[in-house]
Amino acid sequence: MTQTSRLHPDGLPRCAWLNDDPLYIDYHDNEWGVALHDHEALFENIALEGFQAGLSWFTILRRREGFRKAFEGFKPASVARFEETDVERLMADPGIIRNRAKILATISNAQIVVERNLDLNELLWNFAPPEPLTQTQGFQWLATSKESDAMSKELKRLGFRFVGSTTMYALMQSVGMVQDHAPDCFRRP
């Protein structure tokens, strides 16, 4: 066991960033790093990673169902039609993170997806590194990569907000563009 992984009470070693909450463990075991190509799910990921800025992923994960309800399942077509009344509704919703800038960015990002008729699967996976598995030798979790820099630059060019390189790298780890489980984690390919 290295310091990048920790043995859990069920006998399985997992990435060290994980706590003991069953919700977080399920996410780690079944979602993080698993290839995600669904357009709406990818939009949800962009939104939630954006909301995470300055907070912990666990804070967001605990509220994920609340977010999904508040943002109508993150269907870009629905979110794109949100108006000021929806913004007020969201700012009063304790089930999400009540940050006006992030809420406005999510609505604006949805509008871009709709107006430009973007296929997020095609757009985002274009930036996936050819070799998804991160290096075992001298393993450490990076904050950004060349690919996340490029993805961030392109999304910003299209007008997206809260899509900095760190946010994009977190997204790439989450949706399986990079395989970043710790070398001793039982989920490492």
Next chain:
Amino acid sequence: MELSAIANFDSPVGILTISASERGITALDIAPSGKPRLPFSTSDQAMKHIKLAIEQLKEFFQGERSVFDLALDISGTSFQQLVWQEIAKLPKGEFASYGELAQRIGKPMAARAIGGAVGSNPVPILIGCHRILGSTKTLTGYSGGGGLLTKKWLLDFEGISYK
């Protein structure tokens, strides 16, 4: 593992799309959604694996075979391979719970984590993950084909009772 051949087989649970490399069967998709994959082959050896699989599946669905004897070329984490190998030991008609599976791979406390590995089995029916039930014989889930409907059909076919 390179995909070298694909063929389809019309089974009682739907069209089975079988993929193979030169080394063995790489995947089996039950009634996959979307346009059916067109059969192709760039390798006689890969197609041989598929033809043998189809022959054995025919025997299985006719009630003449309870264990598959095929070369598999499937990839997964070492944990997943451990789980799949254990499931593969279950012949037609036998079942196990996630908890029992956990015990058999030496991780008795890991029943919950095992669910994910069971669900990511790339060769359902060939490795009978439909034979894994909850501790009180509940169906829990099935990620292949028509989900629980497919699982129910297979369990009924094998005479395994469930809740």
